[in-house]
Amino acid sequence: MSAQNHPAPQAAAAPVIETRGLTKRFQGLVSVDAVSFSIAEDEILGVIGPNGAGKTTLVNMISGTYAPSAGEILFRSERINDLPAFRRAHLGIARTFQVMKPFPGMTVLDNVTVGALFGRDGGEKSMPRARETAREWLEFTGLGAKIEAQADALGGPDRKRLEFAKALAMGPKLLLLDEVMAGLNPVEVDEVVELIRKMRGHGMAMLVIEHVVKAIRSLSDRVMVLHHGEKIADDDPAAVLEDPRVIEAYLGKRRT
Numbered sequence: 001m002s003a004q005n006h007p008a009p010q011a012a013a014a015p016v017i018e019t020r021g022l023t024k025r026f027q028g029l030v031s032v033d034a035v036s037f038s039i040a041e042d043e044i045l046g047v048i049g050p051n052g053a054g055k056t057t058l059v060n061m062i063s064g065t066y067a068p069s070a071g072e073i074l075f076r077s078e079r080i081n082d083l084p085a086f087r088r089a090h091l092g093i094a095r096t097f098q099v100m101k102p103f104p105g106m107t108v109l110d111n112v113t114v115g116a117l118f119g120r121d122g123g124e125k126s127m128p129r130a131r132e133t134a135r136e137w138l139e140f141t142g143l144g145a146k147i148e149a150q151a152d153a154l155g156g157p158d159r160k161r162l163e164f165a166k167a168l169a170m171g172p173k174l175l176l177l178d179e180v181m182a183g184l185n186p187v188e189v190d191e192v193v194e195l196i197r198k199m200r201g202h203g204m205a206m207l208v209i210e211h212v213v214k215a216i217r218s219l220s221d222r223v224m225v226l227h228h229g230e231k232i233a234d235d236d237p238a239a240v241l242e243d244p245r246v247i248e249a250y251l252g253k254r255r256t
């Protein structure tokens, strides 16, 4: 099954996230250079580019970890440049991290319950409801049998599932997935691809940073390519992955 099998997102609907000329400079280095893009509800934008292209920095600006040096971030038409990260989480922006960080000394269920308590609109208001939400997302992500395990004892693939469940329990409208397939074998990659597919239709926009090109090709409605901080392509996956500039900048060096 490919992304083309899904109904096309409504072109006319207001985007969930939009950036205009978004820029981040670190001293002399321009890490993200005037990047403009948008993602609609239920749309998946794949983001690829060589190491150091600015992908994680882009996510860090959207989630509120880094303040932009220039440009605008609009979330459902509201300018959010100056909101702290927790306020963005309350609006419905959730992310996963490249290095998975479960809360140590806590069970799998407790980890995801924290997500449910601090999510959109301030999170679930009661502990029983938060735990119920956490259980539902742990079932959804395939960790239903491990809810009482210590989170820091989980193996790599299960840690990724936990990271998904934590983010989903926040009730996101925008989910930012930063290299969730790194370090997985091909079978595990396919499982994560299936999981992301299953997440479609839950009213989210998704930004998926990934080096596994096969996965990006099959998941994404559109693919954006960053190179030295600049956007060099943003189109449907087939067009982007055949673009000579993209092959030159990135794909020529990778055959995944």
Ligand SMILES: Nc1ncnc2c1ncn2[C@@H]1O[C@H](COP(=O)(O)OP(=O)(O)OP(=O)(O)O)[C@@H](O)[C@H]1O
Pocket (backbone or CB within 6 Å): 026, 029, 031, 049, 050, 051, 052, 053, 054, 055, 056, 057, 058
């Ligand atoms: N806090 C920081 N201070 C200084 N430079 C930074 C900082 N964060 C990122 N950079 C620089 O910005 C550039 C883009 O980095 P970024 O991590 O966004 O790239 P990336 O595309 O996510 O790479 P990768 O695929 O390796 O994760 C790099 O040159 C990096 O060294």
